[in-house]
Amino acid sequence: MMQEGLDDGPDFLSEEDRGPRAVNVDLQTDATLQVDISDALSERDKVKFTVHTKSTLPNFKQNEFSVVRQHEEFIWLHDSFVENEEYAGFIIPPAPPRPDFDASREKLQKLGEGEGSMTKEEFTKMKQELEAEYLAIFKKTVAMHEVFLCRVAAHPVLRKDLNFHVFLEYNQDLSVRGKNKKEKLEDFFKNVVKSADGVIVSGVKDVDDFFEHEKTFLLEYHNRVKDASAKSDRMIRSHKSAADDINRIASTLYTLGTQDSTDVCKFFLKVSELFEKTRKIEARVAADEDLKLADLLKYYLRESQAAKDLLYRRGRALVDYENANKALDKARAKNKDVLQAETTQQVCCQKFEKISESAKQELIDFKTRRVAAFRKNLVELAELELKHAKGNLQLLQSCLAVLKGDT
């Protein structure tokens, strides 16, 4: 069992590790609507996801169906949630990050250029590695898109969203397009305004202790999870480079072993063989840390941002409500437009209360989900670390036994 991890080829993100879905979020599965990504295809710079739905809900024509979707369509769906006033009280599931294969592709290309300068073995080895890396990124991308859909499907309100249903069922291109420059610029200004506004809004003392607490918590939490995520990335990156070094050491030892005429050559060959195996384990350790730790942190970075956005919307609504109150007071004092002010105040009050109500539940759910996800991931992380360390230990022990028998 310890060895099992060693012999699999480039596909080092095996199913068992990836988990079929919802890597970073713990969701109650509900038989009435199940969504997964059954397949994905990488076409040049595009990734095509096959979204597979199984549902007993009456508004779908069939019980089971699949459509092909691209990243942009996921973003469209996400944006439609964000823009929908109705959902202002929810933590909108964070959009999946853009698939980024550029780095990996570039490396593959460089490898092609450098083909002449290395030996055939080195080349095939490097190629295998890069392919494995590519595959890993690919799988991660798929997983993150899937998580998004699962989160939506598990949400009591969002799952009923019309756009979502269209996304799942309409079997043709949704003909969404990426945002053009103008829109991007608009987005940028919106963000500037929002963050400026956010500062004003967050300065307002909350009447509700729960939200006041959540606000300070999320603010801090978000920053720290951001920091932790960045640090974990760096840690994993250096772990990967160390594994690469071990790999190169293994091949040089091999060359040394083949050309050495003294009998230490057996040592070189044996150690080369050992390093060849241990570096695979090291690479897996790095990959698993990436999956269990870095991805978790990254997901909660985005999720906490979504929760912060929710608080912002609520804060905004609160400020609006207070302003409406003031306006109403003014109107009453002047006895002018009182009715209009009253309705505005009513609307604002309702909106605020509605947001507050669902936001409270959402934030509590967020915490539950977070704790469960951390538990799951940390347990798995520890188990995988143990498995790998034990595998390493075993390899080292048997190699040492052989070498010592030889001296």
Added chain:
Amino acid sequence: MAASSERSPPPFPESEEQELEPDLEDEDSDEGADIFTGGMLSDVVMDPPLPTSASEPAKDIFSDAPADSFNDPLNKTSAEPEKTESTGLSKAQVVSLVDKAADDEDLFSDPLGESEDVSAEVHKASQNDVVSKADLFGDDDEEDLFKEPLGAVTKKPQVPLFTEEPNDIFTEAKAGSKAPSDLFTEETFTAPSAAAAAKPSVNTGSKTNGLHSDEEDLFAEATVELSLDSPHNDKRKREAAKPSVPASTLSSSASTSKPQPKTLEELEEEENEDKFDLNISVTNPEKVGDGMNAYMAYKVSTQTTLSMFRSKQFVVRRRFSDFLGLYEKLSEKHAQNGYIVPPPPEKSILGMTKVKVGKEDPSSAEFVERRRAALERYLQRVVCHPSLLQDPDVREFLEKEELPRAVGTQALSGAGFLKMINKATDAVSKMTIKMNESDVWFEEKLQEVESEDQQLRKLHAMVDSLVIHRKELSMNTAMFAKSVAMLGSSEDNTALSRALSQLAEVEDRIEQLHQDQASNDFFIFAELLADYIRLLGAVRACFDQRMKAWQRWQDAQNMLQKKRETEAKLLWANKPDKLQQAKDEIVEWEAKVSQYERDFERVSATVRKEVIRYEKEKTRDFKKQIIRYLESLLQSQQQLIKYWEAFLPEAKAIA
């Protein structure tokens, strides 16, 4: 006596064996005590007779042989280097050989049992010899030296081919054979020489073959000795074993006839092992003085039972330049003779400046420790070398309270500059010397050394990068640990918060593990490689010394040729007045040629012996260090398991 057998017609191979043996025996007998100094020369001198022993194929050829334009020196040289080398080897490896021989006797007991008339067996064995030699060595490069006719010969040690050249040698040998008596014990030697007398057809070719194979034996045995049970070696051993049969017969006969050499050998063996009775440690680096004049002084403590030292335990303080000075002295004296003088660690202006500036930062502490360890290994290598250990400068370095300040070790001083120029001219002359390699062994070894150098450098660079990445990893892990701790402190679920701070602790410990492993990577693995890259430089230098010796000899020969031509011209021109002077010059140059030739042979022998010694040490060092390194890895994995096992319940406790 096995000798009797030689007279039977097909003995050509035996005779080789015989030769080998005598060589070996000689080594044992006379050299035992101080192998490296006097013995060598005398051996060389006596060597010439040896070739004679080869027997059969020569006769017909003999007649035509003289026709070849070889001049004796050439032939002789080609033949002799081999011998000397072999002797050199045997010296170094005598012990193993003898052991081996004993073993072999058992193994091959049947043939030996009847060994009185070994001829058949020996013959077979020797054939094996030849064959194995052919396999092992591919082809003989002797040819080059021998000019055209030989060129054809060399590839395969077939008797007929070889036969041509030897005559010259033979004649020479004859002359020589009377002389050599001194070192050779008569019993052993007489046999071959008798054989030679009986069949004057000695052929160098076969002789060299014999020698070759013998060397091979020694060589193989040397390695075998190191790890007897390794399967890889077994193969070699078997190969080696065959040829060694004759050796064993000889040695057995020899040993019966003269028990003395063996005991001497044993003594030597003991001494070899006793090397480690000399325990040297370099400790307590201490900064002396201030500012840019500051230097580090190290405590050099020696513990020994060797009688050459005045006491069993003594301590001196030495500074880095003293170590360099020791190296300078040693290399001045011994490098030109083909010895591998272990090089000390390089000067590091940057590293030392840091230390001098006196900041107590970890990098300068690491620098000092690294240098201390390197100096210790350097001294240990020096004293492990049997002939360097005998050097008075080494003793002085270890024992004497005050050493005169070493000069000229500064990298930037005038002396350093001169050295640089010397090195540059050396490099140029190295390029211009085109040596016709007379000995495949050297050619192959040099190639091996060069490719090993290349690979080791590559490996060293990679291990260095591993060290860097591991340090980076350790640093990043530390930062991650901090950041996780912060995350834990802001988490409002108590169990999760606790688990996160536990995770932070685990990561903290792992950081330490990575850091320790990085220093293990460095001190156990990278430094070993750095040492051997330096040592390989010394190995190459000793090959260069051999080449220089060869060049000197060649130059002398050319000069002699010129003198002869002048003589011929004078003769033609009938100028008797100048003729005498020319003749004198010829005599003078003849002496020089033979002197240089002997030098070359001696250097060659030393180089060969040294290289084998180096390989033996390399094997030992690498094995030891690799095991140490793997053990360090093992330990860190064990720790890792402990840490994660402790963490697992914490993770599970999150609710």
